Amino acid sequence: MANRRNLKKEINFVTGELLAECLFNKQYVPGTNAAKADELIGQIIGIQDEYLQRVNANGGKEPKQVKAYYKKLREDFDAAVDGVFEGLSELNK
Template sequence: MANRRDLKKDINWLTEEVVSDCLVYWDFNENKDEKQLAEIINSMVNKRNELFTRINKPTSKMTRQEVKAKYNQIAKEMFETTNNCFEKLSNLAKSNAKNN
């Protein structure tokens, strides 16, 4: 990890990717479950906000290894959440395709 700013940019980028894919799915599918799409978007945005809060907490009293571990854990959680949201969207698209 280079710095907090880059980590925040990466988190924002991943959040935007999930939200934009959800909106594309919403625009192009007639029989969509808007509630599930809203849940996917909300879970992604809530995780983003939670991680930003954790990133912004001071680390001045932590050792270098503790800081590195903290930021690695934040990145890991973001990747897991992003993957989970994409899997939910994919399953939603598959179920919609089967119903049509």
């Protein structure tokens, strides 16, 4: 299991890249729905805030509980990022 500092850096990096992609689409790709892009930006910021808070909250005292907590956190984060990718693909429709 990676330490919390690296996990926070990864969350910040991924959400930063998603924000950059969304802003690029909004500004430079013709036909992009600006309202959907703004909604997606809000969703990305919410994901970042939620998962950084969850990293700071420890899953328990026992190592098995902590490991399970962070495994679930990573799975949930991956699922949230997949949802953002789906939203990005629908911006130009």
